[in-house]
Amino acid sequence: ALVLEMKSLLGALGSSWALAFLCSTRWDWLRHSVLCTGRWHQVRRSVISFRRSWPGKIIMKGSSREWSGTMGQHNMLRFRAGQVDPMSRRLGNLLNMLMLGGQWDRRYYSCTVVVPENVMKDAQRVGRWVSRDDINTMGLLRHNWGESALADRYYPGLYKKLEEYHGVDFHESVMCWHIATDLILAKEEKEKEDFAADKRVQTVRALSNYMMFLLVNRPYMLPGLPQNWLYKQTCNNLDKICNDYDLVGSLGDSLWTVLKKLLGLHHHRVLESSGLEKKLADLIMKLPKEHASSFSETPRLLYARSVAVIILESGVVDKVRLLLDLWMDFLAYAANRCIRESHAQKLSTGGELVTIVWLILEHLRYLKEDPNQQHGHV
Template identity: 25%
Template sequence: MEWLLHPCHFTCVLLRLALRVFTKGNRDGYSTPDIVTTFALLGGACALEVASVLKMIWSTWTYAILRNYDWDRLAIVILFARYHLVAIKDGRWSDSIGQINLISFCVHRGKKDLKGRIARLIGLRDWWDKARCTKHPKLSPEVKEFVWGLLKGDKRHMVQIEDVTIQSGYWARRFTGFAESQQLNWSLSIEFHKSMLIWHIATSTFLNHPDVKSELVGKYKGMAGAVETLSDYMMYLLVEHPDMLPIKPAAHSLFGETSGSYMQLLSIWNKSNADGNYQMILNYKKVFSDPRKDRSMGVVNQDDLVLWQACSLVHTMLNMKLELIHKMVIIGTVWVEMLCYAATNATGGFHARQLSNGGEFLTHILLLIKHADAVSKSVGGIVEATVGDDELTAGGNSPSVHSDGCNDEITEAC
């Protein structure tokens, strides 16, 4: 306890000495503004010192020390005051997750309300729209269990995503483990930010399709919520914290360009209900041709291409001859793979800064990846040892050590 109080005690002594010097000393040679400034700075220092002492008293360190000295009742009082009476930001994770949905963003942006007009007049329209459409809900247990299950490989028998990049750090993946996987590989073989936007729009449209919504009941509903949460979180990172993602600076504008193209469709088709908004994506290929084939300006319009490819992807998912739960696992695996790619390619300095502030969800994903690797290795070692013991005792033949062409391995026969 003494080591915790000693620094504060030393600082308090210095402040008392300084206060005594300033109050009792001769101030005739100093101007009034200098005296006022000095006392203001001294008062601020005293306030900061009082705040730090209070923060130390209500800290979990104090709680642990009191419990160590068997002062349980006082420790409980400290804990109660900490969580119910004192608002302290101590660097713990808020257990919340940022959320932005592109289609909802466009719908809200298209509304001509008074607040939006005022924000446009003062030049804060973009900031206002992002602030209004950004949410930070608590991370549900379903999302945590879903992500952890996929990281452990619980659904590996249903879908796998392989890294096919030629150079480390680049985004290129392919699906394996299920029929018709070849139809989806193109969506993971393009630039990372484009792949994110395409899968985000396709995920929202797929989950809001009438045929899919009618089946999303019971356990499927929780899985659908987890998938949508991960999709909206990646959009949140792309819009609010693009520096966290392994993308080029030029890619930051694609969200705005794509939302602008979608808003033009809203103004043309004048769809006001949610189902109509998603129906626009489903009908996109019927109204517009492939931008890669229509090069009237000599350059492919990337935002139109994103919408066209999102429409193509969602139709592929709807037409695949798989159970709904299988399709949900495929989409969820894509988002977990993107989370892992973003987490492992972010700089160490970024993760260190985030941990000091409680940690972004992306940082927790990195820790889960490391933990899942450790768990799989430990389980693999146990399985290997078990299989090895079974082989040694199976046939009654004693293994022999061979060094001639067998690399000193213990084998039954060389």
């Protein structure tokens, strides 16, 4: 308790709010003794140095208001395929008995990566999908999520084919398209030798995993009502496939790896899918028709497979570009429709990538007519 109180006190003394108070105070002696002598700046530098000295920021976690330059990641296929890991399965079952299973899943199977350079470049070109004409007087997007990316001018008739499986709720649609994206990428990688060399593939995976991370760990940053039950049922469906087809993984993580994940010290630098993910994706694509009846209560897994099949058979040559446009459209929609209070709260702890995109969209909204506007330069 003493350490936490000292942490809060140091954070408050070294914050910009304290600086604003000292600059505007009527007590000249206080302003002179703290600011003019440089004592406040020494405290500020000490606080920042202390934060940066802790890998993973265990003690000062969330106290820095500078953007970390990272984005969360949560991949459903990696998550459920990881359940065959004996160590994680045993620990997961134990924490489920203690009613801590949800926290275990979010902590152990979510991670962070440094935001890929291509993601930031595409985020700055968000004006390609959104213009001032697309935003109503309330500042909200007029079109539905994914509608601009799958418009007829780019892919004639494709949005109409996918409308049935697109999802009636944003959370549901994110889940379906997330699984469908992994299925499509796994299929393309299997058929094309130079597929892995395409840097856009990592960008697509990063965006898809990020939207799932928000759905699982930051549902308040997404529009619509959280669909926790739908997520859990889809996880159960994936578990059933792993069990029915005896999907076998490695011997498990070491104790040190488990502790690093639990303490939040892990950063997955590699976005490539693992062998278990590819195997699970292949099983989903090859599920027999009679197996589909067991998923009648929660058909989102089948929806995801249907979406993947439609896109793979659509004749679209550059499927990676299609997925990249789609996830950028999803990100823009989530940024625009997120509750403003959620953006403000995250800004106080460094902000999320979706908040950065929201600021770009707000800037575009108030831009005057100029030659750069149509290209989305900010």
